[in-house]
Amino acid sequence: MFRFSPIKGGIHPDSHKDHTANRDILTSMPIPERLYLPLFQQAGASALPVVGIGDPVLKGQQIAVTGGGLSAHIHAPTSGKLIAIEDIVAPHPSGLPAPAMVLESDGDDLPLEQPSICNPFTRDPEELATEVEQAGIVGLGGAIFPSAVKLRQGRRFEIKTLIINGGECEPYLTTDDRLMQERAEQIVEGARLIQHIIEAYAVIIAVEDNKPNAIAALKKAAAPHGKLRVAVVPSMYPMGSAKQLIQAVTGEEVPAGMRSNDVGILVHNVATAYAIQQALCFKRPLTSRVVTVGGSCIASPHNVEALFGTPISHLIEYCGGLKREPARLIMGGPMMGQTLPSINTPVMKGTSAILALSPEEVNEKSPDPCIRCSRCVSACPMGLVPLEMAKHVKADSFDGAQTYGLRDCILCGSCSYVCPSHIPLVNYFEYAKGELKNQRTAAQKLAYTQQLTKAREERIEKEAAAKKAAKSKKRRSRDRSASKSTPSSTPSETSSSEPTAENDS
């Protein structure tokens, strides 16, 4: 039927948010005895530990530094002692081990002494960006992209609109919703700080229309500030995706292959804005986050402010434990979240939710053949043709899949959600994207090798030519010197170029 929507496609999954949306965030969860802090919990490179085993640490102390390039610092969520750096089961469907720092809590929760801070709005934006980096803040909406990198990128562009993303379109999740309801002022201040850093002209806090309380709280908090407005967007999935939110709020599309920076827009999540406010105003590094513990198998679903490293079993226990055996345990939302291999994995920076879903909620069935109903086409928020893409990926024709838009796929899973044949479409695309990346890497490697080989050949030729020239020169000079009867020194070119050739070969 006709559809009037600010974005293409999209789906309307059952929100399941009622259980937690009206309950306060639980902030006083007892500190677990041991915290497990994986070194890889941000986009980019793993962090590097800077504290030795057995060393005492204080709450907020930096215990691992950025691994260079794209990465983020990690701070101690509480005071205690670092007892090991060992492999734990990573919160990843593979269940493969990943290195983590194990922190034994001393129960005192002693904070690191922080210098007093002056009003951040009077300070230099570059300095503030560095401070955000120091606080180890990453995008808390799910992308876990280091925020400081994003801020610095934003500074290099003329940003007209800063959008603070309060979309939270994933079913079950209410962390942002609760945060907006309870800490609206801090979020608004965080938004203004980001605006200050990137020197954006205007700020829009975009919230889905299924969160009336959050909208009211934000409007109240935003009222004293001009150039900051709350925009209400229709609730649908994937409204929280940056590209879709930009389209819904500004009507603009980010051209394919470009970033939102290029169209003068920057998107940050509300939880990130809150974290930035905490870091800049109170010098509190990112050591905890609000996690939705939900799903019909959880006895008492709640939002919990959990320290990073808290074992998930601890969190579930705190929410009354499991009512029944879950069919699936998920980290993140049901649309894009990952299954957890074990309940002993820890909460990380990107953990927005822990969901224990019943078989009815998951509704998994074995796939049937595609009947070309084209529901995936109408559901795709990017305007792609998932059924054709899947057909090509199945035949290993990645180029064919590209012509139907594989490159633009944001892996939101809307196509899989609506497929009546239960075909795991998005998994095909994930696989194909991975394969394409491998192919690109291989091609780059090959090109680089070829380039090196060519360079080497050219150089060897040049050297040979130089040698020849030098030899003939030498001979000539010898001939000349023989005639003049004076010995000449060895030519410098030959001696200097020989070792290089050896090194490279």
Added chain:
Amino acid sequence: MKTTADLLMAAAPHAHDKSSVDRIMLHVCLALSPVTAWGFYLFGWPAIILWTITCLSAVASEAFCLWLRGYKINRVSDASALLTGWLLALSLPPWAPWWIGVGGSALAIIVGKHLYGGIGQNIFNPAMLARVALLVSFPVQMTTWIYVEPISHIPAPDLVTSLSIIFSDGGEYLSSTNQLTDGVTGATILGELKTAYTAHTVAEVSSTHFQWWPALTGITKGSMGETSEILILIGAAWLLLLRIISWHIPVSIIATIAMISLLFHVGDPDRYASPILHLTSGGLLFTAFFIATDYVTSPSSPFGKILFGCGTALVMFAIRSWGGFPEGAGFAVLFMNALTPLIDRYCKPRAYGRDFKGKARKLLKNARKVI
């Protein structure tokens, strides 16, 4: 807790809208049921028997093919074969002999569907493929349209007589009343147009044979399912409401037929029938809502669907107006089915951040880098 292996298999998304192939197929069957029930009432026991054997043989053919191809037989529960049989039955003359139903179903399922690779793989709409093959092969049986004899009326055949009509030559019923020759049967309005316009103008035929009320209610000659426009629209509304079909194909078919027939009708009313006649006669609405919207054989993008609908309507109009057959719906759909892969290839939806050609959109001029 479950073991790691159990949890490993699952990949996002961990939610589903609970749709399934069998649900879709059964909803279409449900949407067909008003018009089918009305057909049963109008055409009596022979129609019920023909419908039953057509559906049953479609399901049996499907089961046979699945067994032959080594699939699980319980795949017939996706109801796709039932729907094919159902659609075929509705497009047959209501009193056609049994072997038309059985042969048609077998043709539709075995040749039209499984030879191409089963569900989702066929190029042509199986029901229409069978109907057209039958029409070409057995033109007499496929164009023997009976007059309406509601099931309760005295002259309507009872169950036993009906069985003999379907399974043998109709025995005494047809011969005694001499029904088949002129009593019960006759041409449809479109057939009338085709055969009579040499002697009479279209306007004359229309005025003598076309009446509003019978055309809309279906109390007129025709296939079992294609006569009552009102009930077809009710079924179609159900499918549109559930978003099982989209508006693109039916609306473009109806709009194109209306416009083109209006154009010709205004130009030469003696030669070309009015849009009203076109829209209410034959299988136009039935085709537009139930046949042309078949997922497998129609394009997947909205624009492709509109193109498909327009093409179907044009071919249909051409056959009706200038072709040798009175009704062109089946041929038109098959013709456009053949073009569907081509349409799909060239009518992709515009992707986010790209233009229609698939190139990245240009950056707006006022957005620029600062440093």
